[in-house]
Amino acid sequence: MAKRMYYGGTVLTMEDILYAQALLVEDGVIRAVGSEAEVRAAAGRDCEMVDLKGHTLMPAFIDAHSHFSGCANALLQVPLGEAVSFDEIEERIAAFIRDNHISKGQWVAASGFRP
Numbered sequence: 001m002a003k004r005m006y007y008g009g010t011v012l013t014m015e016d017i018l019y020a021q022a023l024l025v026e027d028g029v030i031r032a033v034g035s036e037a038e039v040r041a042a043a044g045r046d047c048e049m050v051d052l053k054g055h056t057l058m059p060a061f062i063d064a065h066s067h068f069s070g071c072a073n074a075l076l077q078v079p080l081g082e083a084v085s086f087d088e089i090e091e092r093i094a095a096f097i098r099d100n101h102i103s104k105g106q107w108v109a110a111s112g113f114r115p
Contacts, residue, residue: 002027005043007036009052014059023057074111081112089113 007022013033022039024032024047032042061068078096083089093108102108 003031003043003047004050005039005047006050006052006057007039009054010056012056012058076109078108078110079112080110081114083113 011020022036
């Protein structure tokens, strides 16, 4: 049974109580979150102690469907959601090419146009 307690920094919980002083993980499951004293009491013996040294522990993002890469890819596209004419589409694409220093011959993707 592997137990690990994180302390000595800020634990960002993303819950109603946004910050905690410590966190206890046992076999990959969060078992306790709270003050350092509360979590130490829950940890008991035989627990690996990890000092955050003033840093912040945040939830990880596990995304099996690649939403983050899809979102990042969308940031590389010309947003056309508010374009109302083909002239405006052309202007937005030209501005994107200019502002992002896109080389001649490189592909540019756009999204969001609703005729």
